[in-house]
């Protein structure tokens with residue numbers, strides 16, 4: 001069954017309720033490169049290493065209240081093997097507490113047909129609220145690039161505009177190695193997509209080997225921004241948006257280049273390719 005526009009736009013993605021605590025925060029921090037410098041005290045609250053100071057790394061919003069791999073459901077009409085994460089953004093409205101029960105609600109916000117052989121774009125948004133206080137904690141927004149679904153007869157817009165980076169040299173550079181088994185760890189963050197785990201599935205999707213989750217690379221970029229522009233103070237972290245421009249393989253080193261106006265991109269050092277481009281970060285006070 002090919003994609004049916006009205007059906008996918010109105011797809012009922014069940015609300016999720018999740019209780020999390022210190023262990024979940026620590027696991028997430030470790031999967032986005034926190035704690036690699038055991039002498040950097042500023043990272044330790046994010047990996048559960050200090051008894052009296054536990055904090056949530058802001059990018060954990062991406063996995064809280066995650067609806068699961070619903071695009072893999074056959075009734076979506078999507079060729080799930082061919083999809084990749086195209087763009088992603090988060091806004092932290094209120095600091096994510098160290099423990100809470102949250103409610104996540106995801107909905108499809110747009111669907112664009114780029115034409116036969118050129119793919120389709122599915123836009124979605126997830127809102128996370130604290131179930132106890134009803135406080136709106138975070139909004140996550142994403143674009144799934146449906147490489148195998150162009151030409152289904154949908155509208156050709158509107159298309160989200162990507163941020164243009166400055167032409168000047170970046171003001172800061174932040175390097176973090178990923179681990180060869182990085183994706184095997186990251187899958188515990190609510191994304192068991194076999195594209196990142198099983199070489200046979202990766203080969204069917206056209207890749208030499210499993211690729212890293214886009215949200216894992218995004219988490220490494222968020223770590224760099226938290227370090228460089230917020231001095232590891234999660235209270236200052238406001239929003240970030242970016243585009244996934246090339247795949248990352250587990251084990252590669254990620255170099256995030258940051259400009260003082262909040263622009264950023266993340267390169268794979270070993271291959272000198274931009275894996276995350278068009279990035280824009282905002283501090284809380286600029287929201």
Ligand SMILES: CCCCCCC[C@@H](O)CC(=O)SCCNC(=O)CCNC(=O)[C@H](O)C(C)(C)COP(=O)(O)OP(=O)(O)OC[C@H]1O[C@@H](n2cnc3c(N)ncnc32)[C@H](O)[C@@H]1OP(=O)(O)O
Pocket residue numbers: 068069070071072083084085086087114121143144145147159191193195211212213214215243244245246247248
């Ligand atoms: C269930 C909940 C949903 C969650 C789903 C996610 C599940 C995860 O497990 C999956 C993943 O994590 S996949 C890993 C992360 N993503 C990636 O590695 C993708 C990397 N990027 C690519 O491969 C290509 O850029 C690619 C393929 C994205 C585009 O490549 P090309 O087709 O060669 O593009 P190009 O020729 O450069 O441009 C064509 C038009 O497309 C626009 N475009 C380019 N990159 C885009 C991107 N990343 N996002 C959105 N649009 C993009 C270009 O602007 C161009 O547009 P136009 O035709 O209008 O000029």
